[in-house]
Amino acid sequence: MLALEMEGLTKYYGRAKGIVDVSLGVNEGEIFGFIGPNGAGKTTTIRCLLGLIYPTKGSASVLGRRVIPGGGPIYEQVGYLPSEVRFYPELSGREILEYAASFYRGVERAWVDSLAQRLQFDPSKPVRKYSTGNRKKLGIIQALLHRPRLVVLDEPTSGLDPIIRLELFHLLQELNQAGTTVFFSTHVLEEVDRICARVGVIKEGRLVQVSPIDELPGRKMRLVTLRLAGGADPGVALAGWNPVPVEGKPGFYQLAVESPVNHIVARLATLDLEELKITDPSVEELFLALYEPTREGGAKG
Amino acid sequence: MIQSNVFLRELRLGRRSLIIWTGVVVLFVAIYLGFFPIMQDPDMAKVVEAYPEAIKQVFNLTGVMFTDVNLYHAGIVLPYILLLTSIFALMLAGSLVSRDADLGTAEFLYTKPVTRNQLLASKVSAFLVMLTLLWAITFVTSTIVGFMAAGNQYRMGLQLPVHLAGLVATVAAGGLAFALAPFINQVQGTTYLGVGVGLGFFLLHALSGLSARLENLRYLTLYYYADFRGAATGEPFIAGMAALLAVFLAGTGLGFLFLNRKEFTG
Numbered sequence: 362m363l364a365l366e367m368e369g370l371t372k373y374y375g376r377a378k379g380i381v382d383v384s385l386g387v388n389e390g391e392i393f394g395f396i397g398p399n400g401a402g403k404t405t406t407i408r409c410l411l412g413l414i415y416p417t418k419g420s421a422s423v424l425g426r427r428v429i430p431g432g433g434p435i436y437e438q439v440g441y442l443p444s445e446v447r448f449y450p451e452l453s454g455r456e457i458l459e460y461a462a463s464f465y466r467g468v469e470r471a472w473v474d475s476l477a478q479r480l481q482f483d484p485s486k487p488v489r490k491y492s493t494g495n496r497k498k499l500g501i502i503q504a505l506l507h508r509p510r511l512v513v514l515d516e517p518t519s520g521l522d523p524i525i526r527l528e529l530f531h532l533l534q535e536l537n538q539a540g541t542t543v544f545f546s547t548h549v550l551e552e553v554d555r556i557c558a559r560v561g562v563i564k565e566g567r568l569v570q571v572s573p574i575d576e577l578p579g580r581k582m583r584l585v586t587l588r589l590a591g592g593a594d595p596g597v598a599l600a601g602w603n604p605v606p607v608e609g610k611p612g613f614y615q616l617a618v619e620s621p622v623n624h625i626v627a628r629l630a631t632l633d634l635e636e637l638k639i640t641d642p643s644v645e646e647l648f649l650a651l652y653e654p655t656r657e658g659g660a661k662g
Numbered sequence: 663m664i665q666s667n668v669f670l671r672e673l674r675l676g677r678r679s680l681i682i683w684t685g686v687v688v689l690f691v692a693i694y695l696g697f698f699p700i701m702q703d704p705d706m707a708k709v710v711e712a713y714p715e716a717i718k719q720v721f722n723l724t725g726v727m728f729t730d731v732n733l734y735h736a737g738i739v740l741p742y743i744l745l746l747t748s749i750f751a752l753m754l755a756g757s758l759v760s761r762d763a764d765l766g767t768a769e770f771l772y773t774k775p776v777t778r779n780q781l782l783a784s785k786v787s788a789f790l791v792m793l794t795l796l797w798a799i800t801f802v803t804s805t806i807v808g809f810m811a812a813g814n815q816y817r818m819g820l821q822l823p824v825h826l827a828g829l830v831a832t833v834a835a836g837g838l839a840f841a842l843a844p845f846i847n848q849v850q851g852t853t854y855l856g857v858g859v860g861l862g863f864f865l866l867h868a869l870s871g872l873s874a875r876l877e878n879l880r881y882l883t884l885y886y887y888a889d890f891r892g893a894a895t896g897e898p899f900i901a902g903m904a905a906l907l908a909v910f911l912a913g914t915g916l917g918f919l920f921l922n923r924k925e926f927t928g
Contacts, residue, residue, distance in 0.1 A: 374927070377756060399832060404928070408926070408927070408928075411769075411773045412772070412773070413768065413769060413773065413925065413926040413927075414925040414927060415925060416925075430922055431771055431777050431778045431779065431922045432773070432774075432775075432776065432777050432778055433775065433776065433777040433780075434775050435775070436773055436775045438776035439773070439775075441773045443766075443769040443770075443928075445766060445769075445928065447765055447766030447767055447769075447770070448765075448770060449675065449765065449767055450674070450765070460667065460671055461770070461774075462669035464667065464774040464776065466774055467777070490926070493815060503770070556825070617776065
């Protein structure tokens with residue numbers, strides 16, 4: 362069963378384009394990364410799914426039920442964390458959590474307390490006194506307190522320190538192992554690389570790629586950074602691989618090549634090398650490649 | 663239909679402004695109605711009689727008002743109370759809906775497993791409870807101060823329909839705000855709405871008494887349909903109250919319609 366389904370989802374704000382013809386299915390039980398830079402259409406897509414805004418065209422379903430105007434019981438098993446977390450400033454964190462829990466049946470106090478403890482969140486303070494990070498923690502707890510079947514998280518890690526960020530990933534992985542579907546929007550690609558099995562890439566409102574993370578274009582590329590003796594230019598020796606100088610590091614060159622590593626090493630062994638580093642590209646670099654497919658440095662080995 | 667958690671939360675979020683506005687209204691009633699014995703002074707009547715006719719018309723100042731505490735309260739004190747309470751009702755109803763768009767809490771509240779109709783029904787219920795409380799306290803205060811100022815001349819039985827008309831008129835003002843609030847994304851906007859429309863009604867009411875040519879303006883105000891003076895003479899304007907209730911129901915109905923179409927874009 363699909364936890365989320367979008368069919369030709371299109372949203373225009375007047376004449377301005379929000380998203381165009383987004384069709385996507387997220388399987389129940391997977392952690393799906395929805396990636397794109399700021400303004401690409403991630404939040405617009407999520408708001409359409411949550412019924413906060415209405416699509417100009419197309420349709421969406423959540424846990425098998427079609428999203429219709431006016432909201433309602435469809436969201437009983439959905440937890441949502443908006444990108445900007447805002448609550449009633451005069452209430453305390455505890456009151457917000459109690460209010461959120463009152464919309465669902467069977468919320469266990471012990472579970473809510475354990476979430477607060479794991480995220481190192483003190484619910485006793487008024488919301489207006491929380492930092493951005495603490496408001497984000499409160500948002501995460503209220504999204505998870507009813508053990509939803511589907512969690513939709515819009516930029517969940519912004520404002521969190523690295524330790525809490527790591528704890529959040531562990532928490533999401535545990536929930537996922539227990540059957541929760543996670544739809545995770547971010548522009549921090551390292552996060553997607555860490556926990557998502559499949560990703561969708563949105564660019565200027567259009568979904569440009571949906572694939573397992575290992576099958577993203579360029580995933581099999583190797584990034585080679587090298588320096589020849591005396592800082593010589595390897596352009597001639599490595600013709601066809603298009604090495605480019607590394608900015609701020611005199612004599613260093615970088616190239617991306619899609620080839621078995623022993624072939625790369627064999628060719629590089631003919632050179633008088635001073636420095637050599639061969640790495641997998643980060644998802645960020647893959648993402649940039651997807652956005653700028655014509656940039657220099659990409660080559661088939 | 664009504665979500666008790668939302669209803670109770672809205673009551674709690676609105677209690678501070680309810681307390682403040684109730685305090686202002688109670689103070690106003692206490693002072694203005696408490697002045698009645700002074701107003702009965704023949705010298706005061708002479709002063710009022712000396713006012714230009716237009717001023718007397720605008721402010722409902724007629725001699726009989728100063729000899730009958732029931733007419734004085736209904737004709738002079740309560741129009742000002744309705745001015746205050748209608749401003750409050752417009753602001754309250756408007757903020758109940760627009761606050762979530764303003765604070766950014768819409769993404770929290772409107773993604774919970776309740777329909778927008780249920781949310782608005784709960785907010786409207788909280789509004790009705792708060793307004794009823796306000797007018798109940800106004801009635802009790804009026805009764806106490808009225809008896810202190812005029813003894814048994816103050817007739818609670820006559821004043822009950824007068825205050826009921828005030829409540830219905832105030833609720834009607836709230837209905838207008840419920841219709842408009844989905845288009846307002848800032849609580850500050852509801853303040854402008856409250857002051858603008860509330861004062862607008864009062865000014866139209868005053869202007870309609872200035873000349874026969876402006877008389878029809880009274881049909882555009884809450885004051886005509888509430889008809890406090892009629893109620894204070896034992897003849898409440900039942901059709902007027904029905905019209906006010908219809909305004910509330912129509913306004914709130916439009917509010918449901920518009921809220922369901924509203925998009926929360928953050």
